[in-house]
Amino acid sequence: MKNERKFDARPKVIGTHKFVDDYHYDGMIYGALIYSKVHHGKIRKITYPNDFKLSEFTIVKLEDIPGKILIPEPETDQPFFADKEVFFYGQIILAVAHPNKNILNNFVKKIKIEYEELSAITDIKETLDNKENTFGKQIIIDHRRNVKVEKNWLKTHSVYYTPHQEQAYLETQAMIAKYDEQNEEMFILGTMQCPFFVKEAVETILGDKIKSVQVETSEGIGGGFGGKEDFPNLLAGITALLSFKSKLPVKIVLDRSDDITITTKRHPARIEVETYTDPQTNKIRKMNVDYRLDAGFYQTLSPVVLSRGVLHASGGYNIEDVYIHGRLIRSNTPPNGAFRGFGAPQAFFAIESHIEKIASELKIESYQFRKINIFRKGDEFPSTQKISEDNLFDCFESIVEKSDYLTKYEKYKKFNQTHKDKLGIGLAIGYHGGGYTGNGEKVLDSEIKIKIDKKAIVTIYISNVDMGQGAHTTLAQLFSETIDHPFELTNVHIPNTKICPNSGPTVASRTIYIVGNMVSDLARKIKKDFGFDNLKNFVKQNKQIFPKEFSAKYKPDPNISFDENTYQGTGYKDYSWAACAVELYYHADTYQIELLNCWSMLDIGHVVNPKIAVGQAEGGVLQALAYGSSEFFYKKGFGRMHGFTDYTLPTTMDIPKLFIDFIHTDNEIAKGLGEVPMDYPAPAVRNAFFNATGIFIDEIPLIPETIFHAMKKEKKL
Amino acid sequence: MKISFTLNNKKVSIDTEPTKRLLDVLREDFKMMEVKESCGEGECGACTVLLDDKPVTSCLLNIIHVEGKKVFTSEGLSKKFLGKLLIDCFDETNAVQCGFCFPGFLVTSYHYLKTDGEANLEKIKVALSGNICRCTGYQKIFESVMLACLRNDSTGGKS
Amino acid sequence: MKFYKPDNLNELLGYINNLENKFYLLAGGTDINVQIKNGFINDEEIIYINHLDELRNIEDSERELKLGTLVTFAEILNSDLISNNFPFLQESLKNFASPLLQNMATIGGNIANGSPTADVLPLLLVLEAKLELVSSNSSRVVEIKDYFTGYKKTLLKSDEIIKNIILSKDKYHLFTKKLYKKVGARNALTIAKAAIACLIKTNNQVIEDFVIAAGSLNEFARRLYRVENYLIGKKFSELDYTEIETLLRKEITPISDIRSDKEYRFQVFYNLLENFLTV
Ligand SMILES: Cc1cc2nc3c(=O)[nH]c(=O)nc-3n(C[C@H](O)[C@H](O)[C@H](O)COP(=O)(O)OP(=O)(O)OC[C@H]3O[C@@H](n4cnc5c(N)ncnc54)[C@H](O)[C@@H]3O)c2cc1C
Ligand code: FES
């Protein structure tokens, strides 16, 4: 537990750390994407403006693809370009490149595409309410245990809705492709989370026209949050195609409004929860969950988001009889993708709201109710995986204490009786399975490489990126701490598919949890094999051995298994646990909520670098609070957001005090941290509002318009 | 049109379209890649520079506006006492995540330190309210600026 | 894009007098540059005016404060003349855009851009400001309440510009209570979903004078005379809020758009007014 400084902090603050748009290559030209401006339609005609020299432009479309037209994905169904029909607003139809940015922009503005418009489903609720639109594989977790519903049991039923959320990484999607005609090689430089996915995408689109593809990330990656998990595949494929055709280096940097319009977002969800609770014991005995995600038009990543979603859908509660049904629903909107949490924030919003509802129907305080039902050691998930620790319970108890929840709850109840404005405090719990779901890590088969040179400088070679989460600093620190080697002598190589082994994508909170622990293991192994005490001295005395490379592969735990068909078994080997309390002030005149405080208690196991970890959690928590209170991309009546003017991110003036704490840090293992802070705060906001006003809102965000209409409905106005 | 101005203490001039954005002139003509574009419409502050000692968003400024004025970018400020102090503080707190927003925050915080400098959280929040950060949740940015204010105070505001 | 930079005000006025096509004055540029980016301004001529220092003065006289059109929001927020004479104006504009934008955006640009959401308009309306409009051969003063005639339509002729914003000191100090509130999606960098400005003068529970203006709730920001007329002369105890609500419905016609919905906008405005009158 040391606060090593980030190796890239200073150049980032000064601004010399390079992001994609800061790179330049000789002869480079600029590319732009032309996409559908209708939700569904047949393309009738494409007209290029005639006041330009068409020959100066490189234009690529579906028919220019020499390789395969479908982007490789968990579900390979999305083509790089639309063909004769477009299925969503934002679907790419063609791409153009030109040496001059201004000419390119003017040309692009003047390209006319005529459509015959066809009917489309674009409203979230309309999409999700209609089971007919289901597509792709459905998932069922059947943990029914023939529990007989007694007459006096309380049945509680509700449908919960969550919106899109935009990752809003500050660096927009950007890619450079450089084709080397002589050697038939394609070099890609980009802002991305998964270099090897990008490599595969470029190989796919170019087929046997090229001999090799090399993908490297830019020095800096200006945020990802999941948004740079799969969209870069599409963008790199198209940029590569432009470079292949023009034989020149091509750079595409998306404008913010294009980025927000066409890239992936968090899936909107409709989650229906039905529970039966025994009022004698206040135990939930039976639960049915219908978990639906709006996938957009293509499945792409959605099946894996769905699988994580259903595995988190019953929340942190021990329920004997559970049935979970997950499905994807199709709409005429861009495919949704990865965003920090990956299906779990939707699940926890539903379940943590529902718990509040049951408690209020039972007329007991929700803290007590949670305490009765919360996971304890020995309980089991609907997948039958056993709960091996009491850490969720510990997070929960400590947050109740830290936030002084019980006192405040009573105090605010009194305050609210005599005031129009209200005060509220709300709780929520959550957890996040680390790494790929089920057998995913086994299939990924990650590999790492470590090189030690003659001066004892250690370089770690991996394909995981540092997009701000501090992964490279933390990985270097892990190595250095494990065998007590100076941190200053430990580096991480910039991810490059030719130089670094494939240690898997930078997703699923797996970089430290999986790759980091591989680094620690390998460090230990190196030390043991050579039998040294001090690496530096050892290198000095044994110069002839160095430089030397070491590598290791992921070793799956042979004792665990997961059945991909029944979803029974170990969904995730380790879970990060968390609980939080949110305190807010409700302004009766404007229907606005003002977040005052948010306390989080997390169990992420070993905390490698406390300051980095706290920073990660703070960032995640704020994104989650905004998910609960302000952010949405589409809403009926409001329409779709075009850029940062409409999609309002929290500013310095909109945030509560954030308190972050870690518990059970004496664990040997560093568990996942990236996503768990996103999972639970949104329902805590909702619950705080419920405690403040007694109004039960079944959707987020709690924007004042939503609150106003909910109040009107409940005739509290 | 020929436009002359001072850029990070150096006199420069350029012949260009008078409505070209300052952001583009800095990035394309002067290769000052520290000035970032994220939204292009004044909403994020990634492109913040100092214009005659005041922080402004360079994506909304046309180069004509800069004629005869002084421009400082984050890189220029990083060589000044307060710039260095701030960089140390951002570094020490591990505040920096993806870093895309930070050149903008450096410029705005620099201005705050220079013109007010009180270690007052509410004031700092107001001063930084034109700069968006999506990664950090802002807490560590506040912490860093507070720290810089306190340290600057203890050096007797040696700026 | 055609571009022109006059040497002084006279030259500017002469130049636009002879222009036939639509043009834009480039003041702070915070609206114009967004419009260029979004393709709303294409080939129209851009005339730079930000260097014309004769448009940047704050002039104080016994009964008036004159703000040049180029006075920026930062200057308004920092001006001693304004804090001495119209602290309410200063206090109210603190949440204008962001500190970065405040350094560029001009008061004249805020008015001239003509958006019904402009922060400064409800304030100028209740302060009964006047605008000095000049052309190469004329100069006239119009009341801000008459300036807008429709959505983005104004009295400004094609050869005129806004030169000064004139605030009268005569009545300001008589008001006993003042309210300005912009309701937006967040606390900085926010465009008003609804905005209210009102000033009241009371004496012994009687409303002697009352002015109110609404932003973002009509095709242009405007005074709500029916509400004013109803309230003036009444005792607080005799106010009929159903009547006020009915009058409001005639006066404000909010729409639903990307920022909010009309029912919400109406209700919030009503609540703010009711609170102002009752608390
Ligand atoms: C990120 C962002 C946030 C914003 N937030 C707010 C906010 O909170 N509240 C708010 O009210 N506005 C806001 N705005 C809008 C804008 O900043 C203001 O309207 C500003 O006051 C415009 O002034 P300017 O000097 O920049 O105008 P410019 O862009 O230079 O000009 C705007 C228009 O006014 C005309 N014009 C300018 N001066 C004159 C003159 N003297 N005579 C006649 N016509 C003239 C121009 O022809 C042009 O049409 C925001 C804008 C952005 C980009
Ligand atoms: S890029 Fe200029 S403010 Fe966002």
Ligand code: FES
């Ligand atoms: S550090 Fe990434 S946006 Fe601020």
